[in-house]
Every structure is written in C-alpha cells, then in structure tokens.
Amino acid sequence: MKKVSEFKVTPWEVSGKVDYDKLVREFGVSQIGEKIQKKFDKLHPLLRRGVYFSHRDFDKWLAAQESGKRVSVLTGRGPSEKMHLGHLVPFLVAKSLQDEFGCDVFIPISDDEKFFVKPNLTYEQALEYSKDNILDIIALGFKPGKTFIFQDFVYTNIYKYAAQVAKRMTYSTAKAAFGLKPENNIGWSFYPAMQAAHILFPQFEKGKHMTVVPVAIDQDPFIRLTRDISDYFGFEKPAALHAKFIPSLHGGAKMSSSGEGIVFLSDTPKEVEKKIKKYAFSGGKDTLEEHRTKGGEPEKDVSFQYLKMFFEPDDKKLEKIEKDYRSGKLLTSELKEYLIEKINAFLKEHQVKREKAKKEVEKFLYK
C-alpha cells in the first residue's frame, strides 16, 4: 500500500505535512534555483536559508534591477492587533532587498480589510492599530525617501485605483479566490480589488516596472489574480517570492495570532522567557539521559528554527548549534536560553527604535 501524505494549502486553510515540491508543481510557480539563491548569499536568513523557496518572475525582477531599471518591493499589513514576530517575516525580507538592491518599498496598511473582516473591530480601533503597527515597521530600519507607507483609511486616493481594478473583477471571481459568502459584508466583497490595487500601486504611481511581493505560499492565488488583471493596465505582471510556513512556537504548521505563546514585539524580557520556556516546541528527547545519547532533532525544534530563520545570522555559530543539538551535547534548555537571549536583544533594540520612529513617521507616509 502506497503511503499517502495528504496536505491542504489554501488562503484559508493550511493543514497536513506540506510537500513544497508538489505545491510548486500544482501552483505552477518556479523553484528558487541556484542562480537566484546565489543572489541571496548576503541577505536576511529568511532568504539565505531557504524559507523563501519558490517564486514567480523574480528572475525578471533581478534582470530589470541589474540593467538599472526601476524595481520595487511591495508588502502590506492588515492591522488588527499588536505585531508579533511572525508578522515581521515579509518586512525583514523587504528591508533586506532594499538594503541589497537599493529599491523602493511600498507598504499598504489595509485597515479597511481588517475592519471588514473582523466583526468586532471598530473603525477607530482599525486606525489605532494602523498607527501602532506602522511604528513597528519603521523601526525595522527602512530607508526614508525610498519607503512609502499608506493606510487605506487615510490615503483614500487608493480608492481610485481599487475602483479601476474592481471594474475588471466579477463577484464570481472574487468569491472563488477569496471564499466570499453572501452573508459577508460588501466591504469584504470589494476588498479583493483593493488588495490587487495595493499590489499594482507601485506601477499606478510610478509607471510600469517590476515589483516583487514576498508572501507565504498560501497567498499565491491573490498574486495570480492580480497578475491576470495587470495586463489590462499595461503593467508588468507583479513578481512573487513565496515563503514556507513559519511554525508557531507550538510547532503548528503556520504561525497564527490565536492562542498563547505568541511573542509580541512589545513583550518584556520576562514574558519572552516565560513563553519560550513554556511553549517553544522541543525537538529534544524526553529525558536528559536519552537526549545526551540519542541527540535532538533540530528540524523539529522550534527554538532552533527561530534561530535559523531570524536570530542567528552567523552561519558558523548556527552550524555548531545544529551539530551540538543533534549530537545531544546541547540541551533543549540551553538552546532555549540562547534563543531567549537573542530575542530579548532584538526586542530591546526594536523597542528603542520604535520610540524613535514616533518622530519619523511623517517621512514614511505616502501622500
């Protein structure tokens, strides 16, 4: 009997053990091959260490960049809560691409989306979370003058673009791609156009050029939808870089905002320590003795994965940690202590930068 590994990846559901090779074939996207991977050599661990594994037209983006043409990165944020580590993924990538390639970064804040989708989120709350989240984003170190942040409810000019996209998208199409239901509100029905307008925004504002959108692979259907529409405006089809799912502390397939054990960017060192110790799924063995003899499994260990993806940029150090953990020399408790130290160092700096960002917001807001 053939062993069947079932998994499901849609914008609404990710379950089972994801076979990324199969996904690449099913979605009709391209693996990030050696040539592109080489370009990531000096970039953020998320790019350098294979979290971003497939793409659409990123080779074209690179070619445009190399020939001196304008290129840009686009990544947005739906503000419905304070930001946690998982929310940083596409922004860290965008910043890394900006640092390396000197490109513009566009950051739409879809307060409207969250307002439409979250029944209890008030309009005022959506605005507040936008303000709050924008500080965290700026704190990552984006370049003023090359980074353009806008909120749909403030930079309402976006409606003009969304309307032009909306005319090209039937309710049937939007329903299929976004899983709309008749009982959903009509803001929600409209949002697919707004999202596509965000992705096309760099071209609406700056003219035809290559834009890349870093997204988790489950969001690719939205990219595809936008690529179909881009032709109508005579734009370049937006490129995409697809990430694998970042595990939650619990080790679940996809980091989500629900449940305990989320590390927020506003957490104190004590909170971080408590969460990592209590929730970070361990790839170690049940007893100290067993661990020392059989060793741990770094691929299953969330603490190790977080170091790999985010917090240990030094390849040699990471290699040693992996080796020692696998051999059993390094204990889960030690690994966690190291991660806690790393996260807290990051958050300490982040929280200082966030305070500074309060005075710099105006430099980043697109008008």
Next chain:
Amino acid sequence: MKKVSEFKVTPWEVSGKVDYDKLVREFGVSQIGEKIQKKFDKLHPLLRRGVYFSHRDFDKWLAAQESGKRVSVLTGRGPSEKMHLGHLVPFLVAKSLQDEFGCDVFIPISDDEKFFVKPNLTYEQALEYSKDNILDIIALGFKPGKTFIFQDFVYTNIYKYAAQVAKRMTYSTAKAAFGLKPENNIGWSFYPAMQAAHILFPQFEKGKHMTVVPVAIDQDPFIRLTRDISDYFGFEKPAALHAKFIPSLHGGAKMSSSGEGIVFLSDTPKEVEKKIKKYAFSGGKDTLEEHRTKGGEPEKDVSFQYLKMFFEPDDKKLEKIEKDYRSGKLLTSELKEYLIEKINAFLKEHQVKREKAKKEVEKFLYK
C-alpha cells in the same frame, strides 16, 4: 369582471399605468398632505403642482427647520452623459428648497457608480462627464458656501464613510436591493454602500441632523436601506420626497436617456424645435376639425405637462393654456410653439450661466 390595472415599480423597471395611491400603501410612505403642500406654495412647479406626491419624514424635516435646527438637502448625479431636461428634476427641487429654507445642499457625483455599471465607460470618460455635469448643476443657481459638490473619484475621502456603511450591509442585502448578479463587477457590489454613504454624508460631515433626498418613487428602496443603517451611526433617518415619473417626450412612463427626442441642456434652438415638433406626444385630436370641436387632453399631452412641471410658473397663464387646449381653442402646434419658446429661453440663459460656472467651480467643490 373586475378591471385589473397592473403596474410595476422597482428600481429597474417601471411599467404599466402607475397607481400612485396604491404605491404609497405598498411602500409604506406618506402622502404629501395639505400641511406640507402649503409649504410648497411658492416653490418650484415640480413641488407646487404635485409631481412630488409622497414622502418619508419630511414633516420632521420641516419641523426641524422651523425650530431653527440645521437641515440639508441631498441629491446626486451619476455622470455618464451630457445632461438633459429630465436630469434637472431633483436639482430644481433642491435649489427651490435652498432658496426657501436657506439650507445646505450636498451633491455627490457618483462617477464611480457609472464607471462600474457602464461596461464601455472608461475611467477618464467618467471624470470628464463629472466635470461637464457639474457645470450644468452650478448653472442652476445654487448658493456658493451652502452648496457642496463632490466627485467620488476626486473627493476619495468618501471611501472612509462608504467603508463604515459597507460593514453593515451584507452582500445578500445589497444583492436584493440593487439586483446584483454574480457576473457584475465588485465595484458594483460595493456601490450600495457608497450610495448610502452619500445619503448620510451631510451627517457624517456636519453631525446628526435632518436631511431630505428628493427622488423618483422607484428609488425609495435605496432610501429605506439607508434609513435602516443610519441608526447604527446614531444619525437621523434621512427623509425623502418622492416624485412621480416624468414622462418622456414620447409619452412613456419614465423619461430615460435612451432613444431620440431627448432635450439636452446643450441643444440649439433648432434642435429643440425639431425634437418637440417631431417627438412631443400630443394630447390633441387627429384632425384640426376634430380638435376644434372635441378639444385636447392636457393630461396626456407632453408639451402641456412640461409647461406645467417646468416651464410655465405663472398659474394663471397655465390655467388659460389648459382651458384653451381642452376646449380646442389652442392647437397642439400652437402649444408646441409656446413650449419651444419657453425651453429655448431657459436653455439660452442656462448656457450663459454654464459658461460663467466654469469660473466658479472651485467655490462649490467640497474638500
């Protein structure tokens, strides 16, 4: 056998001989009684002579006005072509109410609606028609400082209000009220929220107060939908004044933009003459002899109706025309000549005022 008079009035279809009394009962609206009618004594013929026949809460609007509270009028325009006489109806009423009661008038120009609904209307055309139509509206003599015109594609701030309304309107509800189909674009699905936002706009911007919307009776379902939503924002339910259908020159139930024989505001005297002579449905008899003996039927005669509704404000003159036409003393050709003269006098003045309006637009645009 009982004689059945069937008719149908929905926002998409008006057919049969409309029984307005029955409509008042079915729609659950109120007849304009003597008390309100008395207030119209000195107002535009459209109000004074019973074209506006029913209402919702207009008594409350009048009471608020009388007690010195803020009241406003709202009427919009979907710009997809040059304006014709029929388009003026709600604006003439709004102006008359402004003259009499000194109230603010808000005029949303829904270029987005027309762009969504008309497959071949481009974004640029929608903007052009807006500009064009705004001149005709200003030319009617609205008061600067008390009249606020805005285009959805220019004053995009409206999106913030539309979004807040949209959250309270499900796709099912919008579909039922606006006859949405799955193959319609998602701009169209969103527009019901935009329209309600227009109606609530005076309150969104100026705080809770009574607003009245002059509409043709078939549009009442949209008013009702907005009234249901207004509670959520703590607003007054918007009032309405309902018009009977203005006949087309051909004598059809409802003046529409399709077909020949539409008198555009830009028409030359020759064009007007030709259209009235050729198309204005006559209530006269087939032969001169028959007409002289049996007389005409002013209630069926479109030329007479146009004089009554628009072009002959003098009650005594109108009475004489009616009497002479009914007796057969006045011929259809003479009636038409008189109407042509009146329309051309109106258009001549209108076209001059329209030219002047080009320099005054800025005073009227809401920002």
